[in-house]
Amino acid sequence: MDYERNKQTFIRIQIMSNSKFSNIKEFTRQDYLGRPSTLCRGCGHNSISNMIISACYELEIPPEKFVKFSGIGCSSKSAAYFLERSFGFNGLHGRMPSLAEGALFADTSLKGIGISGDGDTANIGLSQFKHIARRNVPLVYIVENNGVYGLTKGQFSATAEKGLKLKRQGENPYLPVDIAMEALAANASFVARSFAGDTKQVKKLIKAAISHEGIAIIDIISPCVTFNNQDYSLHSYSWGKGHEAPLHELEFVPPRDEITIDDFERGTLREVTMHDGSLILFKKLDRDYDPTNRTEAIRMLEEAIRRNWLVTGLIYIDPSTPNIFEMYSLGKKPLNRLPPDKIRPNKDTLEIINRGFRQ
Amino acid sequence: MNTNFDHKNEFGIIFSTVNGSGSATANNTILKAIFNMGITVSGRNIFPSNIQGMPTWYSMRVSEKGYLGRLEKADILVCSNPEVIQKDINRVNPGGILLVDSAIKMPKISNKCCIYKMPIDQILDECKVPTHLRIYLANMVYVGIIAELINIEIDMIKLVLNQHFMNRKNAVDPNMRVVLYSYEWSKSHISCEKRFLLKVPSKKEDRIIVDGNTAAAIGALYGGLQFSAWYPITPATSIAESLNEYIPKLRFDEENGTTTCIVIQAEDELASIGMVMGAGWAGLRSMTSTSGPGLCLMAEFLGLAYYAEVPLVVWDVQRVGPSTGLPTRTSQGDLSFAYSISHGDTNYIILMPANVKECFEFGWRALDIAEKFQTPVIIMSDLELGMNVWVSNKFEYPDTDINRGKVIWEDGLEELISRGINWGRYLDIDKDGIPYRTIPGNMHPKASYFTRGTGHDEYAHYCEDPEEWERNLDRLRLKLDSAKNFVPVPILTREAGNPIGLISYGSSDMAVNEAVDLFDEDGVSIDYMRIRALPLNKTVDEFILKHEKIFVVECNRDGQMKDILAMRYPQYAARLNSISHLDGLSLSATWIMKEINKHL
Numbered sequence: 001m002d003y004e005r006n007k008q009t010f011i012r013i014q015i016m017s018n019s020k021f022s023n024i025k026e027f028t029r030q031d032y033l034g035r036p037s038t039l040c041r042g043c044g045h046n047s048i049s050n051m052i053i054s055a056c057y058e059l060e061i062p063p064e065k066f067v068k069f070s071g072i073g074c075s076s077k078s079a080a081y082f083l084e085r086s087f088g089f090n091g092l093h094g095r096m097p098s099l100a101e102g103a104l105f106a107d108t109s110l111k112g113i114g115i116s117g118d119g120d121t122a123n124i125g126l127s128q129f130k131h132i133a134r135r136n137v138p139l140v141y142i143v144e145n146n147g148v149y150g151l152t153k154g155q156f157s158a159t160a161e162k163g164l165k166l167k168r169q170g171e172n173p174y175l176p177v178d179i180a181m182e183a184l185a186a187n188a189s190f191v192a193r194s195f196a197g198d199t200k201q202v203k204k205l206i207k208a209a210i211s212h213e214g215i216a217i218i219d220i221i222s223p224c225v226t227f228n229n230q231d232y233s234l235h236s237y238s239w240g241k242g243h244e245a246p247l248h249e250l251e252f253v254p255p256r257d258e259i260t261i262d263d264f265e266r267g268t269l270r271e272v273t274m275h276d277g278s279l280i281l282f283k284k285l286d287r288d289y290d291p292t293n294r295t296e297a298i299r300m301l302e303e304a305i306r307r308n309w310l311v312t313g314l315i316y317i318d319p320s321t322p323n324i325f326e327m328y329s330l331g332k333k334p335l336n337r338l339p340p341d342k343i344r345p346n347k348d349t350l351e352i353i354n355r356g357f358r359q
Numbered sequence: 360m361n362t363n364f365d366h367k368n369e370f371g372i373i374f375s376t377v378n379g380s381g382s383a384t385a386n387n388t389i390l391k392a393i394f395n396m397g398i399t400v401s402g403r404n405i406f407p408s409n410i411q412g413m414p415t416w417y418s419m420r421v422s423e424k425g426y427l428g429r430l431e432k433a434d435i436l437v438c439s440n441p442e443v444i445q446k447d448i449n450r451v452n453p454g455g456i457l458l459v460d461s462a463i464k465m466p467k468i469s470n471k472c473c474i475y476k477m478p479i480d481q482i483l484d485e486c487k488v489p490t491h492l493r494i495y496l497a498n499m500v501y502v503g504i505i506a507e508l509i510n511i512e513i514d515m516i517k518l519v520l521n522q523h524f525m526n527r528k529n530a531v532d533p534n535m536r537v538v539l540y541s542y543e544w545s546k547s548h549i550s551c552e553k554r555f556l557l558k559v560p561s562k563k564e565d566r567i568i569v570d571g572n573t574a575a576a577i578g579a580l581y582g583g584l585q586f587s588a589w590y591p592i593t594p595a596t597s598i599a600e601s602l603n604e605y606i607p608k609l610r611f612d613e614e615n616g617t618t619t620c621i622v623i624q625a626e627d628e629l630a631s632i633g634m635v636m637g638a639g640w641a642g643l644r645s646m647t648s649t650s651g652p653g654l655c656l657m658a659e660f661l662g663l664a665y666y667a668e669v670p671l672v673v674w675d676v677q678r679v680g681p682s683t684g685l686p687t688r689t690s691q692g693d694l695s696f697a698y699s700i701s702h703g704d705t706n707y708i709i710l711m712p713a714n715v716k717e718c719f720e721f722g723w724r725a726l727d728i729a730e731k732f733q734t735p736v737i738i739m740s741d742l743e744l745g746m747n748v749w750v751s752n753k754f755e756y757p758d759t760d761i762n763r764g765k766v767i768w769e770d771g772l773e774e775l776i777s778r779g780i781n782w783g784r785y786l787d788i789d790k791d792g793i794p795y796r797t798i799p800g801n802m803h804p805k806a807s808y809f810t811r812g813t814g815h816d817e818y819a820h821y822c823e824d825p826e827e828w829e830r831n832l833d834r835l836r837l838k839l840d841s842a843k844n845f846v847p848v849p850i851l852t853r854e855a856g857n858p859i860g861l862i863s864y865g866s867s868d869m870a871v872n873e874a875v876d877l878f879d880e881d882g883v884s885i886d887y888m889r890i891r892a893l894p895l896n897k898t899v900d901e902f903i904l905k906h907e908k909i910f911v912v913e914c915n916r917d918g919q920m921k922d923i924l925a926m927r928y929p930q931y932a933a934r935l936n937s938i939s940h941l942d943g944l945s946l947s948a949t950w951i952m953k954e955i956n957k958h959l
Contacts, residue, residue: 035820064802067641068809080809080821087799089640090811091633092659098588098625098633099640105586105621106641107800128633131626331617334800335585336642337768340761343583343619343644345609347756353577353609354753357567 032057034081044196044222044237045075045144049082051199052113052142055206056083059254067103067110071096071125074151075117075144075222083113094125097132100139101324107334108325111210112139119149122158122177133186133215136323140209141217143179144196146224147235154227161234166227179219180315181301184294189321190216191297192314195240196223201312207252208314211278214323221310240310247291247300247313249283274319282314291317366434368398368423370555372505373433375447376498377440379411384523385498386417389505390568390748391522392515393421397563399750401427403743405944408593408686414443421509421557427749428870429947434555435508437501438463439479448472456551458504473551477504482544486537496537503541508549510557513542567753571744572648574715575674576601577754578722579646580609580620583761586638586645588623588631590653593686594742595676598648599624628653632660632673639664639671640810642766642798644726648674651693652683654700654737661735662701663812665835668785668794670729670736670764677741679943688943689742691865692915697737698893698923704832708736708842709893713868717847717891718744719754724847730764732842733796741914743945744866765795769803776805783818784808785831792838839894846892849899857886859959860906862924864890866945867914873948874912874955883959890920895927903931910955912938914946 032053037046056066068088070076076096079088091099096114104112121129121143132139147160154166158177165171183191190212192205202220209216221240223229229236248270255277270282272292282291290296297316304311372389376382386402393400401420407413420430436451438444439460451457451472459465461476468474479500488496506516516538517531524530576598579587589599602622610620621638625631631647638645649657654675664671677693679685699706708728710721721738729736767775775782775795782805785794794817797806808819815831816822853875863871868889875887888902903909903924909931911921918937925932938954940946 062802064804064807067799069637084809085804085807087797087801087807088809089637090809090813091636092663092812095629095633095660098630099637101623101630102586102588102634102637102639102643102645103641103799105638106643106798110799127626128630131630328621329611329616329618330621331612331615331619335619335621336798336800338585338619340583340763342612343585343610344581344757344761349609350581350754350756353605354567357569358565 027057027060027062029053029057031063031085032083034084037078037081039074039078039081040226042225043074044146044220044224045078046081047196047199048142048144048202048220048222049078051203052082052206055203055210059207059210061111061210065109065111066113068113068115069096069100069103069139070115071117071120073117073120073149074224075115076120078144079115094120094123095128096120096125097128097137097139097141101132101135101137104137104139105325106336108138108330109334112137114139114141116141116143117157118143118145118147118159118179119157122179122182126158126177126182130182130186133183133188133217136187136189136214136321138213138323138325139215140206141215142206143217143219144222145179145219145235146222146228147233148224148228150224150227159235160228164228164233165230178301178305179217181298181305183217183219184298184301184316188217188316189214189318190314191316192216192218193220194218194312195221195244195310197237197240198244198312201246201250204250204252205314207254208250208274208280211252211254211274211276212317212319213275214319214321234308234310243308243310245309245311246285247289247311247315248285250313251281251283253279253281272317272319280314280317289313291315294318366555367558368421368560370421370434371430371432372419372435372437373447373450374417374419374501375436375438375440375443376415376417378407378409378413378415380498381495382415382417382498384495385502386419388502388516388519388523389511390419391519392506392511393557394568394750395515395518396512396557397560398557399423399425401747401749403429403747403945406687414440423560426869426873426948428873429945431947431949435505437505439497439501454554456508456555458501475549477501478544482537482541486533486540488533488537492533496533499534499537500541503538504545504549506538507542507545508553509555513539565753566750568748568750569715570597570746570748571712571715571718571740572597572676572746573601574718574754575648575722575738575740575745577605577609578719579672579726580605581719581757582723582726583644584620584646584726585643586621586635587647588625588634589648590625590628590631592628592650592653594678594746595648595650595653595674597746598674598676628656629660632657632671635671636660636664636669639729640667640669640798642800644730646672646674646726648676650676650678651680654693654697658701661707662703662705664735665701665705665707666703666812667810668733668796668835669810670733672725672729673735673737675737675739676745677739679941685943687742689866689945690915690941690943691739691741691867691913692919692941694739694915694919695917695922697739700737704836706839706894708732708734708839708846710736710738710847711865711891712738712740712744713865713889713891715744715749715751716754721847723757727759727762728842728845730766731762731793731845732838733764733793734839739865741866765793767795767797768801769806771795772797772801772803772806783816784810785815785819786817787834792834792841843894843896846894846896848896849891849902850889851898851902852887852889854886854888854902855884856905857884858907859883860886860888860902860909861912862888862890862902862909862920863912864920867912870946870948870951871912874951877948877952878955893923895924899924900928903928903934907934908936908958909934910936910938910958912946912951914941915939916941
């Protein structure tokens with residue numbers, strides 16, 4: 001990296017670091033890249049990484065304002081392949097949520113992005129997944145879902161459909177876990193599903209998720225080209241391309257932009273206003289779907305499961321649910337920047353404490 | 360037989376009741392009243408893992424000499440539990456007093472003690488106690504009788520009850536009525552010679568009475584704790600509950616209406632330590648509290664914290680394992696596990712408080728040590744220390760400033776760069792094994808790094824290079840080893856050049872101090888060192904070198920500290936004798952003496 005350029009950027013960032021996010025177009029797409037990916041060529045995860053890079057760049061949020069978390073697995077490795085200028089923590093298998101939950105309290109102006117896989121979330125990490133959802137921790141929680149364990153070379157995960165055959169495992173005898181359904185059951189305030197092959201939708205959903213000030217779970221079907229890409233598999237490219245059924249056409253409008261989308265006629269659209277002033281616009285496709293109706297969301301998912309539909313889009317959103325930070329009396333200054341005298345009570349207080357134990 | 364004088368302010372009382380019957384209020388009232396008179400008193404709650412209906416004992420010791428160790432027998436025993444009367448009788452010292460609820464059918468007795476039947480029902484009738492209050496007030500009968508027997512000032516009882524019930528007259532008055540009535544009953548019915556008496560000391564010292572878990576929590580709040588996540592488990596729960604109690608008093612900014620310390624009850628111990636690690640990584644002083652079963656679940660994360668160099672503090676309030684074991688009984692059984700917890704080559708800084716004052720001190724100091732060395736610090740308390748109240752000198756304000764270690768913000772990183780240093784998260788710039796640490800929120804474009812539990816180089820990049828791996832792990836060993844000069848040093852309670860040395864740690868210190876004095880009375884002089892931390896520092900080297908015969912006293916089956924010492928000093932392993940056992944009760948001075956005598 002060119003240090004002189006960085007230094008200038010750094011000085012400017014310092015000036016504006018008090019405001020929540022910058023609108024100044026200081027950054028190039030280059031500033032959001034990560035290390036080169038070591039995942040398989042054609043892996044769905046790589047295209048998701050690219051969409052994270054694009055979404056963050058296009059939102060013009062400084063890369064230092066993001067903080068990344070991941071668990072263990074192919075998906076979790078991918079957190080190194082975007083946003084190298086953001087802090088990141090590649091933790092333990094299934095334990096990404098708890099790490100994120102503790103870390104995000106340190107500076108609530110940071111935007112958390114969590115990357116997990118279907119094994120990481122739906123097998124070993126189901127408990128932490130559900131609990132971070134019910135606590136409404138502001139975190140973009142992306143599940144790169146391919147139905148298979150890649151790093152250990154092709155075992156079934158909990159999202160693998162019944163009847164799926166894998167080379168060394170035989171036939172999967174169990175029914176799958178539906179991540180979006182689990183998220184809804186756990187009272188998640190933002191639940192989406194997408195398909196890695198539908199990059200436009202993935203990017204828009206990521207943008208909407210970043211602007212959501214609560215848990216934002218995106219279950220992205222992300223085919224494993226090496227171990228689970230058979231045409232009949234629900235997690236393959238060909239199945240996704242042939243069966244994707246979008247709930248709506250989606251547009252994300254950041255707060256500073258004017259709405260200039262020609263194709264969309266305002267008034268015929270559903271819109272949801274986010275806390276930061278941005279808008280999510282939903283254009284009706286073959287049927288009207290209301291993503292703010294939780295009961296309808298659950299019914300729709302149940303139907304999709306029965307009919308083997310790969311339903312994509314924003315399944316459920318409630319921007320008004322208080323997030324975990326609002327449940328504590330946090331000050332404006334980040335906790336991790338408090339000086340020692342703000343975190344150690346003064347000497348006089350100890351005399352009062354001692355007196356309380358004197359009799 | 361001893362004279363009256365011998366027993367003034369030196370005796371033990373056991374209260375044998377059924378749990379869930381409200382005896383805690385009665386026992387606490389007696390304990391606090393004695394404390395308020397200026398006399399050293401301690402009380403151990405020996406209770407079941409159950410909410411109602413099982414036997415529970417409260418073992419109280421009055422000791423002007425300041426001994427806090429457990430007494431195996433009692434001079435006075437109050438029994439209101441018919442199930443255990445037979446066993447309880449054998450716990451009374453010859454010449455002692457046994458007070459039994461008159462409703463209990465007495466078995467045959469061979470013990471030479473004075474026995475009195477307390478007419479509890481009759482007294483409650485005569486005090487006109489309403490039916491719904493009888494269960495709560497029944498125990499106040501023995502409060503009144505004991506007060507009269509051992510000379511507790513009635514005003515003190517009233518003072519304590521007023522505090523307990525927050526001066527609610529309708530609660531205090533019925534209790535006091537029963538206490539006073541029973542007091543009078545005792546005067547006219549208990550005729551034996553009163554040999555176990557309290558005597559108000561001429562000089563009243565300014566002391567406090569508090570439990571170890573509360574002390575730990577308050578200590579942490581003075582250490583600048585900012586984040587704690589926890590999961591309920593006996594006997595550690597009251598640490599987190601105390602945090603919740605004291606944060607509004609100590610860490611709430613009235614001006615802005617904001618708090619500077621967050622507490623979250625997690626879904627399990629995996630999540631508790633995960634949250635605490637995330638917070639520690641992101642620059643918050645963080646801590647969790649648990650007991651053995653929870654510590655087992657934290658093993659994987661602790662290995663990650665060791666390897667990724669994340670500061671955090673774990674309080675392990677030990678109970679009896681393996682497995683669920685005896686959840687409400689005490690032990691020092693987690694030491695070997697905690698010292699090298701998680702797979703691979705690891706080790707940890709361990710602190711071992713022996714009293715409530717140290718619980719407070721280690722509460723704040725541990726946070727400094729964790730940040731200085733960028734590693735987990737595990738504090739080994741136990742049920743004995745954590746859940747019982749102890750008389751202590753006052754808490755002392757931290758004597759050193761908060762030490763955040765090598766945390767660098769934008770300016771600090773800029774300064775390193777200006778010196779021509781290409782900073783990396785694991786780059787050993789100062790050659791002391793401790794690298795510089797940036798934390799999220801640092802807006803410098805070069806501040807970020809990718810933390811991982813996988814092999815990494817000095818710049819935190821993924822790396823499988825054999826030399827890089829070994830160099831990094833060697834640095835970690837060096838770093839941990841250098842902590843020996845920074846952790847609390849051992850206390851040489853007595854170092855008089857005796858050939859026999861005694862080593863102990865943690866709450867076993869209570870009984871050991873007494874045992875050393877008892878040996879003195881027998882004409883056997885023993886040196887005593889109490890270890891307060893791992894890694895072991897040079898005071899331990901010297902002590903082991905100087906003593907030909909060493910007894911390591913601890914409350915576990917295998918002699919875990921003895922093993923750690925034998926591995927550290929193989930050339931002196933033959934000098935080390937293990938004096939250890941574990942049955943759920945803390946060690947007593949008489950047991951320690953008996954065992955050591957076998958080797959002398």
